[in-house]
Amino acid sequence: MTQMNKNINVREQGTQLKCEKCGNASFVNTYFIFKVSKFLTGDSADSMVPVPTFACSRCGNINREFRIDPDESEVIEDASQIEIPFNDE
Numbered sequence: 306m307t308q309m310n311k312n313i314n315v316r317e318q319g320t321q322l323k324c325e326k327c328g329n330a331s332f333v334n335t336y337f338i339f340k341v342s343k344f345l346t347g348d349s350a351d352s353m354v355p356v357p358t359f360a361c362s363r364c365g366n367i368n369r370e371f372r373i374d375p376d377e378s379e380v381i382e383d384a385s386q387i388e389i390p391f392n393d394e
């Protein structure tokens with residue numbers, strides 16, 4: 306197992322991540338929730354499994370590298386922002 310070097314100055318040597326959508330630099334803890342069937346676990350009820358991630362504290366966006374599936378469509382809080390591509394072929 307690799308031991309992390311504790312002498313790293315994150316402000317000088319790290320890269321501060323910013324929201325891909327609005328450029329804000331602070332994030333809040335949030336979760337993806339996975340439901341696991343009771344038939345897989347053998348429990349009496351389905352299980353809810355939280356997987357922690359980070360969301361922009363300003364706009365709620367979850368950066369691609371914080372997502373489990375980076376190709377999934379971005380989180381949209383305001384449904385009016387959804388753009389439906391006009392496809393008339």
Ligand SMILES: [Zn+2]
Binds near residue numbers: 325365
């Ligand atoms: Zn943002």
